[in-house]
Amino acid sequence: MFTEALRELRHHPGRMAATLIAIAVSVGFLVGISMFVRTQGTALGKEQAVATSKADVVVYNADGEADPKDITQGIRDTPGVQTVDIVQSTSMVASHGQDSTMLDVHTTPAEPFRWSSVTSGNWPSGPRQIALSKAAAESLHVGVGDTISASGNDVTVVGITDDAKALQTAPAYTSEDILQFPNTWIVKAKAGTTPEQLVTNLEKSLPTVKGAPKFNTGKDYGSTIETAADHQKKTVTDLAKGFDVTKYLLMVFGAIALLVGAIIITTTFLILLAQRRRQIGLMRAVGASSGQVRKRVLGEAILLGAIGSALGVVLGILLTVAGSAYTGALAFGLEWPWVDIVIEFFIGVVVTVLAAFLPALRATRVAPLEALRPVPTVEQKRRVGLARIIICSLLAVAGIVTSVAAITGHGTRIMAWAVLSAMFLSLALLIATPLYVPWLIKAFGFLLRPLGPTARLSTSNATRNPTRTSLTAVALMLAIGLSVTLQVGISTTRTTVMDLIDEYYPxxxxxxxxxxxxxxxxxxxxxxxxxxxxxxxxxxxxxxxxxxxxxxxxxxxxxxxxxxxxxxxxxxxxxxxxxxxxxxxxxxxxxxxxxxxxxxxxxxxxxxxxxxxxxxxxxxxxxxxxxxxxxxxxxxxxxxxxxxxxxxxxxxxxxxxxxxxxxxxxxxxxxxGALIGGIIEMILKALLIVMTALLGVAVLIALIGVANTLSLSVLERRRESALLRAMGMQRRGLRLMMLYESIQVGMIGVIVGMVAGFYFAWLGIRTVFRLASDAVPVHFSIDWPWTLGLVAICLAASCLASVLPGRRAAKAAPTEALADE
Structure with missing residues (x-):
């Protein structure tokens, strides 16, 4: 089974290229999320624990009443202690001219505890002095000797350190005490004393200090005495777990990318099996059973899924390296969540097999007599089933009724009505694509009619196989619709909230x-x-x-x-x-x-x-x-x-x-109101950028599907293309026909997805604000530069998707029209 599948892939790699890309991008997205989020969380934990990175033991006083000087002296008098230092850190805003940044300021650590070194200048040694990390200095555009403002005070930059680029706040150092009541001490053990032994010694000596708290060694709460390794591990683990919540939220977008990829894979296998009907018929004629044909198709799917998923794992690793290098997390090392990576690899394989299952069932229906018939240029048009019309009509009616209930209703139930409405209407829209997509393409074709017979022929080609064209458009509709829904939802939320802030905080x-x-x-x-x-x-x-x-x-x-x-x-x-x-x-x-x-x-x-x-x-x-x-x-x-x-x-x-x-x-x-409005605006802008980037993956996969459909359509219509060439059509005309066809399929997907996205966004945002208060006026807002940019990108991508298929179609020699395949 796998030998024959491998032979098929080796002999016809072009047919499978787009499918491999769709699988690789989907799996790569999932692997990238898992690795990047875990790497970021671990790096942030290490960054938070950097002040203890050169220590052997960490003492934390959560609720004791002891004087910090007494605790310092008590640690110093403990057997096995070489030196002790107090950890003091705080965050503050720094500015220089028009530049500003957030600093994580530490008191200059004692020599044995320094985790970084000065590359230019010196460590702070007097009042109103500060040493900045290289990233902070570059952000503020300052050097040694310059003066910056830190929390309203003018301080002089006396040194630049080699700290790694920070994920949140940039490191800085001062010689002045930052905290009035410090609560963390770092301890260095003498030679011959292990950190574990030092912890035991401190557990005996520190309770004797006046006002010292009750230490809970090894606990996650209260005052503790623990080795620096345990302290850092606990900090990293806590932050990594917090980042896991983000990972699960982002996986929703990965699931969307997988769903779009599954639609593309199904479309691809349907086209491939349509092209190989004669081959399958010959296999049946020489004795191959339906089960053997089905196993061969599923074998190809498993092989494709494994290769594509493997490429996706590599792609995810590369994305993680690039993203971590940009944020600075790469300096703390990559994290390898192997369990997640293996699961995501098999998810890619399973999704590919499931997407190929329906085409595999269709392949078993090819009769042996098909081997004696000429391969049709396209599948015969089938009469749209009455069941599809009835199901879609019922779903549409249910969607309209629940929409009205969500718009006119009151109470918490309107959210449930809105969700049900979105589900019903989405299903009706997606299932009914064979009903309306051909008609929309014909309507769009009227706009291209003035461009000549080539444009009219492209419209005819795009509607000859409504199922295939609809599936291709569905992937783009889904990706564009979700993207527009989130974009309009965030834009409307931002406009409505900003208007409320302007009203109450003018x-x-x-x-x-x-x-x-x-x-x-x-x-x-x-x-x-x-x-x-x-x-x-x-x-x-x-x-x-x-x-x-x-x-x-x-x-x-x-x-x-x-x-x-x-x-x-x-x-x-x-x-x-x-x-x-x-x-x-x-x-x-x-x-x-x-x-x-x-x-x-x-x-x-x-x-x-x-x-x-x-x-x-x-x-x-x-x-x-x-x-x-x-x-x-x-x-x-x-x-x-x-x-x-x-x-x-x-x-x-x-x-x-x-x-x-x-x-x-x-x-x-x-x-x-600047502070409130600024925070909300920053959050919403960040959400818009992140969601746009994440859903851009789904749009990319959908556009790959458009290119794949056109490429395989060229192979399927090779005789037709040669016949057109024999009748006088120039190569330029063939390429132009493919361009028009690509634009029509792509733009129908974009237009339907945008219209649906606008409605779902309006319905969702209106429902959310009505739950908060009926008096809140919702100001529907569309980020037109973003929306028009999305249309332009899809239009350009559709044009590019037609380049290779058009070139391949133009290579068909006129004599091929008389040759028997």
Whole structure:
């Protein structure tokens, strides 16, 4: 069985090339996920435990009341201890000019515990000094001697280290104490003392230290004394397990890629067996049974699956190496989850065999008399079964009914209705492809009719075998539909959430003056906003617009000291348009929080001014915003009280956080919606990029299927192509015919997938937001650059898919039309 299958593969490698690619890409995707996620998790664990990498023993004090100096001395006095050091680490934002990054800052380790070395400059030895890893220095574009801002403090870079590229925060070092109450000590054993012996010695000595906690050796909680190897292993294992959750989520996309690949494999085997009907008929004529024919086809499938899966394993390893090198995880070594890799290898084989099972059953139906008949150029068109029409109609009706229930219903059940609707409509759409795909191709063909008879002939060719064309289009529909659903869903979520943030947090950053309390006088001293704070905020490179609000504090019936502010309405509209449009003479804008009176009396030196109160979002509880005309009547001599900032990009959090911390003081309050909006926007952008990249694999496999179908169709229609050449068609015409055919099949898959994706995304997002609140307005959003880019990519790929088949068809000599195959 396998010998004959191998002979077939060796004699006709071109027929199997695209199938091997589809299997290899699908399995490679799964293997890449398993290896890359495990490698990333392990590398992150090793990065977290890097401060203990040169130690023999690690002591962790979780809840003890002992003075850190007493514990240090207790460790130092323990027999077998050579030296001890305290581990201190924290994260902070660093910036230099327009560049910013997150640093994982450690106190400079003692000589025996240093895990890296300085390649330029020196280790920090004084205050306001810092040593950066090479990656951090490159990110900030600084060198030795430059000054950076770290958590609002200016520090001098005195050294560059050779630390590996970090996965999250870049390493940095300082000689100053970072933590007020350190809780981790690293210990080096004397020569002749093993780490295990040192652990035993410390278990006896440390409990005698005043206030020392109860140590739980070998436990995963509480205060512990353990070897550095055990500590690092525990850290790596915990993080790797956490990353396994990510692996399982990503495997969903791998399953989608496998499903698309299975459709391509089924299509390929159907075409291959159609081409070999005469060969199979001859086998039956000389005595081969149906079982023998079926075994031969399944043998080819097993061999194809094994070769393709093996190539996929190699591809997955290469992807892991490339991805780990990019993130820096490769410096910590590759992880080899052999169990997962073996399982994924066999998954590729099993999926290939299952995909070939239906074609294998069809192959056994070839009668021996087929050997005496000419090989048909295409399979005869079969009348579409009534059962398919009935099943698809019932599924469509069920999908429409459940959609209506999800749209008009209430409560938690609407999510179940939406899921059922998506399932019913998806099944109806996929099963019914032989019913509507030929008609859509004919409709699309009308657009190509003006291009001449070659275009019309391509439309006829594309519809001659509706089952094969439909299966090819289904793979592309599935990949494009899922991709568009997720893309539109994320884009709509981002637009809706950003609109909500703009509504409830209309100002990106507010820097407001706060009165300072004088305990001697037992009252607050009212001042103005620090000019230095205003300048720092305005100097942000990420600022699009800003406005300074002037005002002062006055008495009202609500509060003894109410801050009243104002600025030019046109200037405010650049920063907070939703607030500016509510500004009117005689109106006082106040926070929407809490109870507010309908009018408010302001008592000033000029008397009492009464204004109508209107609630808006974005203002502090005690602040009031009025027009400049009303301000002059209430506070004649106003000073700077607040700065409102509108950012260019709210997702640029690092630089924003740097400025916010550097301007922070007890007399300045910093607030606004930039932080919330920026975090959400960053998460949604990252999700869009990741999901697009993952589903791009499924799109790639589907496009491979288009190329495979065309290539095998050329082999099947070799006599037809030669006859066309004999009748006068030029080689250019044959290539053009293949191009038009590829474009029609590809674009039908893209169009149907996009329309379905748009609807499913709208239905899903609308249902999710209705579960949260009926009052949330959903703003359907399409990322048109991404969507049009996807169409352009598929169009270009369809054109490329026709190149090789077109060249092969053009090589057919006219005399072949008279030859008997």
């Amino acid at each position: 100002i990106d950053i507010t820097v407001t003056n706060e009165p300072s309390y004088d305990p001697n006088a037992d009252k607050a001293t009212v001042g103005t906003l620090d000019p230095a704070a205003v300048k720092k905020v305005q100097d942000l490179p990420n600022v699009k617009d800003s406005v300074i609000l002037k005002g002062g504090f006055v008495q009202t019936e609500i509060l003894d000291e109410t801050r009243i502010m104002s600025a030019d309405k046109d200037e405010i509209s650049k920063v907070a348009p939703s607030i500016a449009k509510e500004m009117e003479p005689g109106v006082a804008l106040m926070s929407s929080e809490g109870h507010r009176p309908s009018t408010l009396d302001f008592r000033s030196a000029k008397g009492t001014v009464t204004l109508k109160v209107k609630k808006v979002n974005g203002l502090s509880f005690e602040d009031v915003l009025v027009t400049e005309e009303d301000m002059r009547q209430i506070v004649p001599s106003a000073g700077n009280q607040a700065a409102w900032i509108h950012l260019e990009d709210r997702s640029n959090l690092a630089s924003t956080l740097t400025v916010m911390m550097s301007t922070s003081s007890e007399n300045v309050e910093i607030a606004g």
